[in-house]
Amino acid sequence: MAPGEASVAEAGPMLHKAFDLLLEPESYPAAGVIRIDENLFAVGRFEAPFASCEADAVAQLSRRHARIFIENGAAYAADLGSKNGTTVNGVLLREKPMRLQSGDVIGFGGKLTFRVRMEPRAVARAYAAQPVHLTLTPERGDLGLHPVELAEFPFLVSKADETFLQYSDRYPHQVNYVSRRHAHIFVKAGIPFVEDLGSTNGTFVDGKRVGEIAVPLQDGASLAFGGNHFAYIVSLRRETEPGAITTTTATITTTAASSTGSAAQATPDDLDKTTFITTAHSFLDIFCVDQGQPSDDEINREILPDERVPARRRSRSRFVRFVSDLGAAFGGGQAVERRVLFCGLAFVAAMIAIGSVLYFSGTAERDLKSLVAHGDYRNAVSVANAYLGKHPDDPHAMVLGTEALLKGYLPDWLDQLKRRNFDGARSVVSQMETLAATNSDARFLVDEIAWIGRLEAFMASRERADAPIRIYADENRMSELLAQWESDPSAHQRRLDRIASTVPAFRDLYAVALSHLRKLESEDSVYLAAIERLKGSIDRALAPGGDPDALSGEIADYADKYPRLAGLDRVQDDLRQYLALKHAVQSRELGPLIDAMQKARFTTPPFQAQRRQLEAHSLPTPDVVQRYMAVSDAWRNGKAEPAMTGLRSMAGGPWADAVSAELAHKQAVASQFADLQKSRGAQGYDDRVLSFDESLDPLADTWFVNAIQPDLSTLRQKALERADEWLNRAQTAWTQYRTNGGIGGDQRLETGLSDGFRKQAKLLTGAWSGAQRAAQLLRQLKADRSALADKLLAEINAEVDLQRRSLLQLSPVLDPGLLSAKLALIGEDKSSYKGANGEERRAP
Incomplete structure (x- = not known):
């Protein structure tokens, strides 16, 4: 027994007493009370009494779901690797059987649960007084196999047991066709049954492979393990009185008797060669399964039935008969006509000539x-x-x-x-x-x-x-x-x-x-x-109409369920880059899109294919990218006029709208900066500096950020106060938004713009705007509170993204105009601008 298994020594109150096990239904009363008065009870979709239950009640049962057995005065439950599991008091059974006690709750597949109760057995079973004796006589006498006498049950068929291990030197392959836990023979209601335990090469009764349900053994039946080598004839006897054995039917077939001899007529030498099994195996060993243990079985490619085709006797050809007749004629056996003799000689001469040619040509x-x-x-x-x-x-x-x-x-x-x-x-x-x-x-x-x-x-x-x-x-x-x-x-x-x-x-x-x-x-x-299931999910998510945003969670689930599945980090990284690229395409903003294009390095086939599709239909051409990069370099170096001239030259083509928006932004920034320089020292200059700073992108507008840095340093305290003001506004709006319960699915599905939706959208956009402004200014000032602002902005951004995705998924059912209006209310309007760092900022 493996460490941690239930010990047979844990006797409990029923030890050494005959008892029945009652399963009282808790979740499905129609099942009725199940009384278990045998040592082994099968739980499965097609086992009694579950086979007679409604289909919905047993839908989560596997064909071979679990076994309940009684051994040494204790009851146990064992799961057989079922799909939906077996639980005892809410604990999922794994490879090891679990001891059952009165009052335990046992569940099968999630829907069927029963309360366990033990009841002393008042009436002895009639068939228990007639123990079964079973003899397995080898079908073939030329293999040197010994008969097997079974007097105690259950009997575990195993290549590790001496019953079969003794032949490993003579028949190593055939022994290895038998699994370590191949099958077991047990007695139920006085009838012996054989059940296959998921063996590699199968168990066969009368030439038919045993499926997932135990098969009764009849007297005279053929029983084979792993092929046609370990094949036996079954003989049954019942003991009616001590020392008296009564044979119920013919103990062996004529074929078997002719090859091996009847066990009843065995000589003392034969008895010495018989394997007597007088001690039962343990159900704990039979049903204690280590699912992770690798199989060392060989695969038998010549499984039963063993078809033996009798050799045919060939009829003699005309040539053979002719030569025979000719020989007889020359030997004086009979008279022959001269014509026949001449023909025969000519034929012999021809054969000699042909033979000579063949000899010399066969060099x-x-x-x-x-x-x-x-x-x-x-x-x-x-x-x-x-x-x-x-x-x-x-x-x-x-x-x-x-x-x-x-x-x-x-x-x-x-x-x-x-x-x-x-x-x-x-x-x-x-x-x-x-x-x-x-x-x-x-x-x-x-x-x-x-x-x-x-x-x-x-x-x-x-x-x-x-x-x-x-x-x-x-x-x-x-x-x-x-x-x-x-x-x-x-x-x-x-x-x-x-x-x-x-x-x-x-x-x-x-x-x-x-x-x-x-x-x-x-x-x-x-x-x-x-892997095939996950690849199918990835393909569907990336197809038109799919939801790639939902893939990250599914990939993480696979990583948890299949610890030996590697390469998922590459898939997650490709997914992250693809989503950034796809969202940048949807934003119609060249700065963040080209930045995402340059950063994307896909390493898995589905995302590489998506990149090729985007390049063919959605992404800017290499010429557009090159010209825009020249514009960006000029702008970052403070060359505003050459940058805007470059944008004007790109006004045509599929990205005209994005170029126009970029040009308007740059013109506004350049104009406001020029005005700012003219108003230096005038009243309200400090506020104009702070306002101008809020409109800038720290990466794309680097030259202008550096240009006003000295002014910001002198205004640090005032700038901090402005940042705190924006941060407090954002926190207040965000707290109120969450207190109201956010924007629910019913509000998104409304056929109009309700006051509730407008109110929540206003709170959400207000919180986002304040957090974005505060975070940008605090980062620029290198203030300690910048981390707090960044965290708040991340929370709000996540909610904004969720609401946008949820609305976009309703595009098949919402009016396009209404959908656009709702998206605009939560921050999707075209007056907002997203810079190269991916953060939205106000147009100045």
Whole structure:
């Protein structure tokens, strides 16, 4: 038992007493009270009594959801990896069973909950007085398998148990087809059942694979584990009195009896070879599942049924009969006509002539055989290719050429892989592909070798078995490797077996590769599926009408749920840059847009594709970007007139509106600065300096910011008072906005502009305007309170962005004019201006 499991020694009040377990419904009264009077109770969508419940009540149950079992006077619950989970008193069951006590609340899938109650058993079960004995007699007597006698239940079928482990030296592969937790045989209502425990290669009853529900075992049934090697005939007996055994039906079929002999007629030597199971396994071991434990099973590609085709007896050909008759005639066995005799002699002469031609024309094939026999494999490949160039359909030459190719070049390939020189290994495979061009038989095997090389190169690139799986990097290679194998697993395994039989040194790598394949198959079911879901969400969000703003939270959820999923930070970074670029495009302002274009460096395919689409349809052309950058450089250096002249030359084209707005702003700044210089020393000059400073962008208008810096330094105290005034106004408006509950969804959906919407929008824009002005001035003055203003501005900006996105999502249902009016009220009007640093400022 693993550490932390419930101990059987925790007896409780019912220990050593027979009791029934009652599940009293709490969430679904129609289910009724469920009485459990067996040692094992199955919980599943199609198990009784859940199968008779309404579909909605059991919709969240899995087919194999959970098991409740009673052992050593204690009751336990175990979850079987169900989709929606099993809880006991609100605690989610994981890999380990949990001990149940009276009064516990157990839940299945989120909708079905029951109160647990234990009740002493008043009436003994009738079938308990007739214990079941079960014998498993091997179907085949030529394999040396021992019969298995079961007197106690449950019985766990496991390759780690001596019952099967004893054959590991003789049949290592067949033992490895059996899982560590393969199946278990248990008794319910006096009837033995077998349940598969999610084994790799399956459990079969009468040739049919056992699904997710236990199957009863009938006398004479065929029972096989992992294939057709460990296959047995079931015999049932019931003990009516101590020492007396009564056989209910024929204990074994005629076929089985002929091959192995009846257990009832066994000799003392046979009994010595019988495996007697007299101690039951523990349900705790059977249902204690470590989901993270990697499987070490081999995959059996030749699963039941085992079809044996009887060999046909060939009829004698006319030629054989003729030669026989001819021989009999020459031997005096019968009289023959002269015509027949002459015909026979002529035929023999013709055959001798044909044989001579074939002998002399078969020199190349004899040379090929000789080269292979003497180990000169590479020369043999050349001879085979030359011969197959003239006789492409000669199967014998193909087989010899394939053997020579494998023995001549595969050892070099194995050596390159062993030294982890994957480029060298690929070079050897490329050479083998060229040499196999005329040999269709060899081409299939070279393809398998190339696949093994790609698989091992990929696994080596991951450095360790549990390495992270990188989105937009690993999934395509993993999918390609799995797709090639899954196209025809049986054919691939036959070819690889053939390679291993030709070059035994290949066997070790073959085993490692199959282990790596199982690892990829396991990851395919979890991580590759998760990656495909996430990539689908990203594609939908980036498509027209999608909501890329909602992607960040979904990507963060995937990072939490799948800790080995790597590369999500690259996706998040690309998303952040894409949103900045997209919002800059929507703002129709060249400064922040070109800044975002220069900063964006996308590293994942979907965002790279979006960048190409934006460049083709939405972004400024390289000529516009170049001309605007010249304007910005002139403006930052105080060359106002050349900058405005450059903007005037850009007045035409798709960005005319943005150029016009930029020109108006720069003209206003230059004009106000000129007026400011003329009014120096006049009354009200201080207020005009502060007002002018508030209209400037610290990055785009650097020259003007520096020009008034000396005036601001002398006005520091007055400037601080002005900043505090704006900050207090912003805090008051923001507090009132939140007290009123913000702008709700019903207000956004209104078919008109209500007073409530106007009032809240006014508070929000007032708070934003005051916080923006205060933050800008305090940063410029390097005041301690600038951090407080920045924090308040960030909170208000988040609410403004939320309201804008929410309104834009209502564009299909709101009148366009009304939508524009509502957006304008919360700060989307065209009189506002956003500078190169991404912050909006008032037009001067």
